[in-house]
Amino acid sequence: LVTTYFKENSLRKTANIFHMKYPNKSKPNPSTIYNLVNKFIKTDSVADYYHSSHPIKLNNIDPNSRLEFCNILILLITNNETFISRICFTDEAVFYLNIKINVWAGIVDNFIIRLFFFEENLNSSKYLELLQNNIIPELDNLFSEGHRKTEVFKMSPNNIEDLKQRIVNEYENITFKQLSNVRHMFIIRLKYCAEVN
Template sequence: MANGNVDFIKNILFTDESTFPLHGRHNPSVARYWSRDNEHKVYAARTQYPQKLNVWAGLVGDHIIGPFFIEGNLNGHKYLNILQNDVIPSLQQLDNVQFGSIWFQQDGCPAHNSRQVKEYLNAQFPNRVISICGTLTWPPRSPDLAPNDFFLWGYLKSKIYGFDEERTTNLDDLQTKIRNCIQDISPDILANVRRTFYDRLGYCLAQNGGLFEHLI
């Protein structure tokens, strides 16, 4: 990407999954603690089988694709089905989005890198996949660069868990709240997210790929 081509970012479909527990308990598997030293943090969970939703969502231009809800834990077969039956049809129906110009971004989750998934993505986005095994390599362990991580999931969870006076009592209600919160995210907010992503690329370069949280 040329340094001055900020509009190129509009053509990137940023994708990710996140877990939404029914009552908003802390999820240590996706938490990040920024430190140069290992602080050996430990979190003890109280229940082995919490009620939760696994959610996929994508950001592209002024649009949010999804949310799509994943039954059980994600694997390559389920991920391929979501891509074929939900993601690609939704992307093709968007106004003001040229499918042939879209770049598909994903992180290094094992389900994202099954042979069938890679073949499908390469067919849909030839030479336009940003991933561990893609045309462009997405750096591992980089939630500070991924818009879904530094914006979307935290924003949704703050709305659903942080300021909600009415306690969510079942997973159907939780699904409805997730959908409603996503629908309320405006194009102006997404434009700010793109600008933030562009700035973070610069911070990352300034730190030679190292931690840049102190610059934000």
């Protein structure tokens, strides 16, 4: 299924080809194919693996806006091969030791924007301050300078500074392939969203 998807670049075509090749088996659901492709891209395998993240559920508040967003981005990416490498993908995570630490991280193309730590909650005003005072200047310097809670907590950190250093070390171990997979999965998710809406 994964190989066929990469050839056809369509969840529905992949399901149809599988069904034609194996008529005695039930036709796979596009979401099943999507999940297998997603798993393969993340792990280089379709075997089951343990993960601790919880996917965010989409609400049907405005599916037309979501579909329009997906279609516009698919068009922009299709018409300009460098467009996706200019998108800043971000994530926040919370780590607990004896206090809570919020960590913000972002990637642009194959570059990791440095990590930012907050011992307080990251609310909208603090996030705006982070963007204006840290992220935007960091993005300006990015090209001139040329993940894992499980790994961070393999051995119990001694203190907050030790915890922060372990988080930094984990992010420094992220590979170009993993960074590339972020963009690739974004495109797959856009196409999936457009197909199911």
